Structures are given as C-alpha cells and as structure tokens.
Amino acid sequence: MKRNIYLASIFIFIIQGISSQVVLNADTSKDTYDLINSVFANPNRNVIEAPDCNHDEFGNHITQEFDTELNKDVFLFHIHVTPDNDRCKKFDRQRNEIKTYSDSPENVKATIGETIEYKWKFKISSDFKPSSSFTHIHQIKSVGGSYASIPMISFTLRKSNPDRLELRYTSTKDQNTLKNANLDLFRGNWVEVTEVIKFGDVGSYSVEIKKISNNEVIFNYSNSPIDMWQDGAEFSRPKWGIYRSLNKKKDLKDEIVKYADFSIEEVTDILSVETLKEKAENILLFPNPSSNEVEFKNANLENYDTIEMYDYSGRKIYIDKKINKNKLDVSGFSKGLYFIVFKKKTVITKVLKCYVK
Template structure:
C-alpha cells in the first residue's frame, strides 16, 4: 500500500473517532439539561428556591393563566451604609417611600432602622428593626410604632394597583420564634387603599384591605393571621376584620419562608396567598378567595398599594421585650398582568 493511501486511512480513522467523541458529548449535555436541578448548600452560595410557578401546592388556574405585563424588583445588594440602602429602596418605590423612625423629627433618629445582611439561604436581604422604648409612629408618640416601606402616590404606576387590575407580590420573610407579640397587632404586610373620599361611600382607606399579622393569644400562644377588612360602613361605624387564616407562629418562625400574593382589585375581586417554607418546601398557608371585596376606590385616581415592615401596637407595652426586634425581608417582586 502506498504511503499516501496509509495517510488517507489514518486520517479517516481519526475523523471517525472525533465524530464519535462529538456524539458522546452531545448525549452527556442533553442528559445534564434534563436531569436534577439540585444545587449546593455551601455557605458561599445561597440555596436556589423554586419560584411561584413551580413546586409546592397545586397552583390555582388563575395563577397559571397570569400573563405578565410589567415586573419591578427590589433586592438588597449587601450595602453597608444606611444611606445606600435607603437610596436603593427609594430608587424603586419612589422618594418618601420609607417610614422608618430615624427619618422623622422627634422619633428615634440616632440609629438606622433598615439594614442589610447576607446569609447562605437567600443571600443579601433587608433587616427591619424595632425598639420598644425608642421608636414611634412617624414622629407621633402614640400607642403604636412603625418601620415600613411602601408604594404610594409618588411611586410609578407599575407598583400601584388600580381598579380591575391583577397584581402579584412576592418576597422572602424571616421572623424569630422569640419575637415578642401582644394581643393587639403586629403587621408585617398590608394591602392598603388610597380612597379619595371622606364619606365612607365605599369603605375608606383607614383600614388595610389585607394584613399579614401576628398576635399573642392567651390560650394558644403566638398566632400568624391573614385578615381582610371591608373598611367602614357608610354611617361611619367600623366593621370587623375577617380572618382568612390563622396559623401557628412556630410553622414559620426561625426559617425563611416565601410569600406569594395574587390580587384582583375589584368589588368582587380575587385574593390568593401562599406561604411556603424554603427549607422543606412545606406549604404553611394556601388561601384562594373568590368574590372578595378588594376595592375601596371612588375615582380613577384611587389605588391599592403594598406595605412591608414592622407596624405594631404598644398598647400592651409590658408584653414587649426591651431587646431590639429584627424582621427580615428579601427580594420584593411586584408584577402586573392579565388573566
């Protein structure tokens, strides 16, 4: 056989071997893409948590059919100064969207009340602080204290809910089992109305439409509650809140949970809330209320807005401990969409 023929055979065999290696590589890549999505829990990398569209309890049909129109995200960056943290919040929710005691004259101005920390579960997150003897309500020394962030009339329309709109809200949430509570209220999330009326013609904006709260019950200990209010009656008398769910505080305490809310803002609206533990994926709260009154507006200028943080009664101050309380939040997401 000539030297040229030998070289041609060697070349052909080499090309065949390379071709088979290429096919094997394609198969391995395809199997990896279709296989498990588990990730490392090493301290250097936050654990990946399934989003609201996957895992956990079966999803309501309305959630599955949600078509995204807009999405706004507020995430901590690990900033070490309060000025950076406050600036990042206001860059998303609008200037004046922070109601922290250190921002109001006559209140607890000597220390920042929203900090940033990082852990191995959710990564960078916000820490909201409350101090029993020092914090007030936007400078007002009343029977309550407030440290919240919100959207409001100076925020972009993408983070405000107008009549007939459907919105989703998502965030991660952490509370400690030893946090002190009273028989009054401690709110961590609110959907509040802006109602351009003083005559209670459609409720009013005094009472939140929805609250995620906690109380200390004398008989059963600490309780997590989701409440719904229809506002005041037309004669000015106050209505009672309706409990959509009452759960054990211990079901969420000392662990990160993910909260998902979907709301359609209408007189006969729709409200969904799911709270899922990050660690084991257990669903703690699963609410799906149809034909629920989710609207208080009387004009095209009215809207519903979210609030997060610590807003609590101090009427039973002796039940609150002097130690600084810390409530953590991460990765706020606000979406608008259609069903």
C-alpha cells in the same frame, strides 16, 4: 376515532401574559434607603416610614446584611420597644415600613381591574413576641375614598394561646380574620410568600406561604369571588415591615424582621369562564386526586405544543421538569384544585381538573 367533545362553563383562571414586573433586592454595596427609594419612589421622594426621627443615635432602622441561609443580601427592619414610635406623630405604636404611594411609579400601584402578584421572603426571630393588640408585617391598603384608613389585607402577628399569624380582610371598615396559623410555624424560618389579587368589586384573593428550607406549604388561602376594591379608592398599594401596638410594652422586646426579594408583577389577559372544544384524545387523569404522581391516560403528549398547570387563583405552576413520559409529579404541591391545560400553538384544546390531596 377521535371525537369532538364540548366542555361547557369550566371555571379557570389562566395567565396568558405578563405586562410588568418591579423587583427590589437587597444590595449591601448600596445605601439602603437610596436603594429602596430608587425602586418604589419617584426621584427625590421617600417611601420609608421609619422611627429614625426619635432615635437618631441608632441610625437607619432599615439596614442590610449578607444572609448565609439564603446566600444573598437581605433587608433588616429594626424596632426597639424604647424609644421608637410612629414617625414622631403617634406614641402608642411603632412603625418601620416601606410602601408604595401616590408619587410612586405607576407600575407599583394597583388599579381596579388589574391582577397583581406580590412575592417576597421574610423571617422572624425564633423567640419573636407579638402584641395582643396588633403587630402587622404586611398590608394592602387603598389610597382615596372613605375606607382608606383600614387596610383591605393585613398579615397580623398576635399574642394568643398559641401565638398566631392572622390573615385579616375587609372591603369596608369591618375587618375580620379569614384564616390563622400557629406562629411557631414561622419563628426562626425563612419563608416565601406568593400573593395574587384581582382588584375589583368582583375580585379574587389567594396567598401561599412556603418554608424555604424544605418547600413545605405552611399557610394557604384562596377566595373567589371576593370584593377586593374599597369604594372611592384611587389605587391600592402594598406595605411591608413591622407596625405594632405599644399598649402592653411588657409583652414586647426589641425585634429584627428580615425581608428579601420583593416583587410586584402585573398579570394580564385572564380567561375566566370559557366553553372549550376538545379536538384530541379523551385524556383522563389517574389517580385523581393524588399526592404523588398523576398519569395521563389515553394521551399522546406529542400532539400538544405545551402543557401548563395553574392553581385555583390563576398562578402558573412550572411543571416542565415534573413531567416524565405520561406522568406528572405532584408531590410537594399544596393540597387543592389545579387545572392542566393542553395547547396546540396558542390554542387551548383541553383542560383537565387535577386534585392534589
């Protein structure tokens, strides 16, 4: 006989719908700056912060080319130890970045309460040399408020022993490192980044970076709850490119950082804490945790219209091709906690915690 079992206070983030997405892809048939501005800027405005003003003989410091590894067009962000600077305004650092800003379309700016997924690909050279002070390749910054000068999130490449990528964070002015990884994991490799942020005083943050050649996860981090809103901010916005200190020029060389497939996507209708009622089989997962396959015990999958999987940050993991009969292939997934959601039509009838080791 089927039993009604009540599951109380299960913490799970479930993305129910998508309200908007903005995508910027390279296209060598179009002018690079016009292409970037057509997506991230309103008409006749500019979101590019390049060192062209002091190095006009080089031309545009963001170019495009066809990449044989990705089999598509990509962006190239150029930076030269001499004479590039920061927009002819600061000369102790160099900046070549794209961003969204106050005049950008509303759907590329994050406001309090929104959850945004940022995705992109990037590649640094096999002999990339970072500064010991800072070399930023991505930031999330606030606009407005007393803390706007300090980015909430930074991906910083730093000369050290060994050189490393640092995930830096602050909700005020005191930035600290949440996690770091050996830079050799990134050198010479195309990687794909997925970053999900719930913006708010009680928000959440997660990031996963995969090597594209073999789908290996080389960096991940998640934190919830975490303060992801700087007091007084009007909105938050992303930046990508290369922004580095010139304090020790001898440590640096001319670089090209490649980027592809920028995506800004707002996700909505998130369940946070729910009391759920099971109206079906007493399904179990075995083995749990697993690094290969998970079997659904006591399950009749025909009783459900959809079976979905979400990671801890609430990002949906597509598993349609990974379910075979009553088994789910979890090989290749990052280590951590996942949630498997069973639905009849749009009604959630069962949630199971799945651990990947």
